[in-house]
Amino acid sequence: MGTWFFVPxxxxxxGDVRPGYLSRNxxxxVLTYCSETLALLLGRIRQLEExxxxxxxxxAAQAEA
Known part of the structure; x- marks a missing residue:
């Protein structure tokens, strides 16, 4: 997420829930309605990258050859 830090x-x-948020400097x-969705998206992006x-x-090796 670049310079932003995501807290789910x-x-x-x-059972009390505190909503997630993005933090920077x-x-x-506060992500009152979309923290879970963002967490799922970021997890999927991480999986795709891996x-x-x-x-x-x-x-990249084929391109260099």
Whole structure:
């Protein structure tokens, strides 16, 4: 997420949920309605990057040859 730090929803032992937020330089943007969706999206992006990285290495080697 670049310079932004993502903090997902948090819940305590009795089930109270605190919404997630984005944070940068002391600034905080609360994600009241979309924190879970953003967490799923970022997880999927991370998974795609991990799956693609080995392929990209192979493609880069072929391009250099």
């Amino acid at each position: 929803d948090r819940s305590n032992a009795i 002391g600034e905080r943007v 799956e693609f990285a080995p392929r990209w290495g192979g493609l």
